[in-house]
Amino acid sequence: EGKGNDRNPNFDFKSYMISKAESVNAALDVSVPLFKPLTIEEAVRYSLLAGGKRVRPLLCIAACELVGGDEATAMSSACAVEMIHTNSLIHDDLPCMDNADVRRGKPTNHKVFGEAMAVLAGDTLHALAFETMTVMSSGFISPERMVRAVTELAGAIGTKGLVAGQVIDLSSEGLNPEDAGLERLEFIHLHKTAALLEAAAVIGVIMGGGTDEEIEKLRKYARCIGLLFQVVDDILDVTKSTEELGKSAGKDAIAGKLTYPRLIGLEKSRELAEKLRREAEEQLLGFDSVKATPLVALASYIASRNN
Numbered sequence: 001e002g003k004g005n006d007r008n009p010n011f012d013f014k015s016y017m018i019s020k021a022e023s024v025n026a027a028l029d030v031s032v033p034l035f036k037p038l039t040i041e042e043a044v045r046y047s048l049l050a051g052g053k054r055v056r057p058l059l060c061i062a063a064c065e066l067v068g069g070d071e072a073t074a075m076s077s078a079c080a081v082e083m084i085h086t087n088s089l090i091h092d093d094l095p096c097m098d099n100a101d102v103r104r105g106k107p108t109n110h111k112v113f114g115e116a117m118a119v120l121a122g123d124t125l126h127a128l129a130f131e132t133m134t135v136m137s138s139g140f141i142s143p144e145r146m147v148r149a150v151t152e153l154a155g156a157i158g159t160k161g162l163v164a165g166q167v168i169d170l171s172s173e174g175l176n177p178e179d180a181g182l183e184r185l186e187f188i189h190l191h192k193t194a195a196l197l198e199a200a201a202v203i204g205v206i207m208g209g210g211t212d213e214e215i216e217k218l219r220k221y222a223r224c225i226g227l228l229f230q231v232v233d234d235i236l237d238v239t240k241s242t243e244e245l246g247k248s249a250g251k252d253a254i255a256g257k258l259t260y261p262r263l264i265g266l267e268k269s270r271e272l273a274e275k276l277r278r279e280a281e282e283q284l285l286g287f288d289s290v291k292a293t294p295l296v297a298l299a300s301y302i303a304s305r306n307n
């Protein structure tokens, strides 16, 4: 399990993921040095280095490598995308949003450093993302490509991206899931989850010197795996809650969260997941099949994860 795939039987995705995550973690570590007074840098490092899966940086690097670029060229952008992601998680967990106590297996940022510091840690990551990607990449790529990449990342955050998804998500609270509709659910996922994955992939292609056509293929690939991630998440919510009824894993399903199985049923949700995985893979057909291997494996990993 997890070792190899059809096109490249010797490819081990788990090892690939771990080794990329290690490079990203090392780059993130040096991107936020500790200055005195310590609190704000500590708060930033606490969440940034808390050990997420680093899917977005991996996607950025793999997309860059797909079109012939290398890891080093994509690294600062990969870190920038992860900084924006961490920023969104810290703010999402605040009492005025999701009011969450635990994130990445640790107490949330505001639980440890207080709400004011958590807001500021998020703001710091937002600024640091753009500083990191622009300062660290100058000399690697043309100013024109850099501007395009910055525009792409900015676009994924605001009212065309994360913020839009969060606004609609917050305004859906208390709606009867049956009345909320599939369109609303898809809007939320396309903005809260897919938008930043799209930016990660597209920026990777831009850094690697890819064409407009390649950019759009990777955009579509990332949109599919973003939705796939959420459909699988919803399916796991249901299957877990029936397996261990009443335990915390199934809490959301029981509380009446808006999910795919709730709207279209479990069987149709599984079909949708398979369709999205296939659609994601199709976007990679025109590329060098060895270079596409990590991205094919990423789609399969997201489709078949079971916790």
Ligand code: GRG
Binding pocket: 051, 052, 053, 054, 055, 084, 085, 087, 088, 089, 091, 092, 097, 104, 122, 157, 162, 163, 166, 192, 193
């Ligand atoms: C200030 C950038 C910013 C945004 C404000 C708070 C907000 C608007 C949006 C919330 C966005 C959000 C929390 C989306 C959830 C996306 C998601 C699928 C999170 C889980 O991602 P994983 O599984 O987590 O990749 P790890 O911890 O592995 O990185």
